[in-house]
Amino acid sequence: MNGLTKIFNKGTADEKCAINELSLQIKSGDFITVIGSNGAGKTTLLNLISGTYFPDKGAIFIDGNDVTRIPEYKRASYIGRIFQDPLRGTAASMSIEENLAMAEKRGQKRGLKWGVTKAKRERYRDILSVLELGLEDRLKDPAGLLSGGQRQTLTLLMVTLSIPKLLLLDEHTAALDPKTAHKVLLLSNQMVEENNLTAIMVTHNMQQAIEYGNRMIMLHEGQVRFDVSGEKKKNLTVEMLVKSFGDVLNDETLLTATKAD
Amino acid sequence: MESVLRILPISLEQGFAYSLVAIGIVISFRILSFPDLTVDGSFPLGAAVAARLIVAGYPPIVGIVVAVLAGFCAGYATGFLNTRLKINSLLAGILIMTILYSVNLRIMGRSNIQLLTFHTLFSPMEGLGFSRFYLVIPFFFIVAYGLKVLLDLFLHTDMGMAMRATGDNEQMIRALGVNTDKMTLFGLGLSNAFISLSGALVAQDQGFADVGMGIGTIVAGLAAIIIGETLIRAKSVRAFTLAAIIGSIVYKMIISIGLRIGLAPTDLKMATGIMVIVALGLPALKKGKEGKLHLRGI
Numbered sequence: 070m071n072g073l074t075k076i077f078n079k080g081t082a083d084e085k086c087a088i089n090e091l092s093l094q095i096k097s098g099d100f101i102t103v104i105g106s107n108g109a110g111k112t113t114l115l116n117l118i119s120g121t122y123f124p125d126k127g128a129i130f131i132d133g134n135d136v137t138r139i140p141e142y143k144r145a146s147y148i149g150r151i152f153q154d155p156l157r158g159t160a161a162s163m164s165i166e167e168n169l170a171m172a173e174k175r176g177q178k179r180g181l182k183w184g185v186t187k188a189k190r191e192r193y194r195d196i197l198s199v200l201e202l203g204l205e206d207r208l209k210d211p212a213g214l215l216s217g218g219q220r221q222t223l224t225l226l227m228v229t230l231s232i233p234k235l236l237l238l239d240e241h242t243a244a245l246d247p248k249t250a251h252k253v254l255l256l257s258n259q260m261v262e263e264n265n266l267t268a269i270m271v272t273h274n275m276q277q278a279i280e281y282g283n284r285m286i287m288l289h290e291g292q293v294r295f296d297v298s299g300e301k302k303k304n305l306t307v308e309m310l311v312k313s314f315g316d317v318l319n320d321e322t323l324l325t326a327t328k329a330d
Numbered sequence: 331m332e333s334v335l336r337i338l339p340i341s342l343e344q345g346f347a348y349s350l351v352a353i354g355i356v357i358s359f360r361i362l363s364f365p366d367l368t369v370d371g372s373f374p375l376g377a378a379v380a381a382r383l384i385v386a387g388y389p390p391i392v393g394i395v396v397a398v399l400a401g402f403c404a405g406y407a408t409g410f411l412n413t414r415l416k417i418n419s420l421l422a423g424i425l426i427m428t429i430l431y432s433v434n435l436r437i438m439g440r441s442n443i444q445l446l447t448f449h450t451l452f453s454p455m456e457g458l459g460f461s462r463f464y465l466v467i468p469f470f471f472i473v474a475y476g477l478k479v480l481l482d483l484f485l486h487t488d489m490g491m492a493m494r495a496t497g498d499n500e501q502m503i504r505a506l507g508v509n510t511d512k513m514t515l516f517g518l519g520l521s522n523a524f525i526s527l528s529g530a531l532v533a534q535d536q537g538f539a540d541v542g543m544g545i546g547t548i549v550a551g552l553a554a555i556i557i558g559e560t561l562i563r564a565k566s567v568r569a570f571t572l573a574a575i576i577g578s579i580v581y582k583m584i585i586s587i588g589l590r591i592g593l594a595p596t597d598l599k600m601a602t603g604i605m606v607i608v609a610l611g612l613p614a615l616k617k618g619k620e621g622k623l624h625l626r627g628i
Binding site: 119140141142143145146148149150152156157158159160161162163167170171172174175176177179180181182183184185211 | 484486487488489490491492494495498499501502503504505506507508509510565
């Protein structure tokens, strides 16, 4: 893998400029956490990367390929994404094994081959048993019967079935209760490390942003306000962040900062 | 009891014949969550195409194949209005349905075509010395059940699962690399192909095609689906398609019984409409019990 390069320059004609002339280079294997207050452009950034919207200016490259105008469904072969809402990552009326089988085919052509074969089912059972959630015995249950935490964990597992070049985590633990959130977060981290994934994680929680990943960026008004990686990031504390950037961070983010202590 | 036995053959014949409409509606409403109203136009479209070609001297099977293709195109057109031109799904269906009324008149050249004196698919089943029901009912059963099984199989392939996910969680399956617009176009085409096939077969079975024969098809089909899903408590894909067939037969039986006990044929559509309203509305009136009969797409 050549390493990912992404250059953003978006200046909307609209009043609201969600992402403003933002440039960012992401190296292969980077695990970047993104913080910033509401409206700083965190989710917009992910939407641009995944192709949900197209930028008004600028370009996006993955592995040197220009993907700026490539629709979302075609970018799927590069990018895996987990949303904040656990319900968005799985098809509720379809069984656990069907959801897994669909994820395994991410970005590939889907023909008239049988969706869930015996061999696949056995494999899914093995993979699911590692989670110790008892899901391995519920392969045929619709995903809609699972709890939010279980569904988010399943979504996470679905990503690993077909390793993407880039994984986007969009506050994917924010809607879960603290205990489940912690579990899902640990699992995500483990997954990213084991598979040497390149990942971007958006979070409201400063403690998380510092604890996980090898690089952290802070967005403010659509621009990168702060970019820190390696040793410098390891030595960072929530207090330091609050002291330096308290003015640009809104209440919600500060709130999580105090909670995390 | 005796009267039930007397209405059974006709209910089975018509039930199986119209179950293709119900299966088509399962694809659009249930699988794709797309409330497709093209139905009232694509049903007579199938009848019109088949009738016109049979009268022109083509073998019945040619008429049927062309009718199926025409139905596919009609559904595709509705999908095109929705996915590419961004017209609301209900309006897209109504527009194509309305356009098809003129198209059907063009195809037939007049408002109805009689087929009794022509060679249809059912002609060889007549005058064999025993009731035509003995052949017609098994024929419709094989067609309806066979296509149900084929559809079930398709919906469990990679592509079929992508289609189901398009109706269930469009954003998720798009993020997994599926062109959901394509799935909608193909699914609506498939749905209306089933419905046109039903029209083509019904026209030959009853011996005529009429430009007005499509009115109320969607409501009758929905009634059949609701009855079927209530009876077998359908949850899986296989159960939905089975419910369409069973519901279609039971619906025809209810209608036959209603007519026998004095329901005026002219009030049939009103009765069906009220049936659907009650079935959909009752759960809403019972507070707290949120839509047991909730139909996706409605």
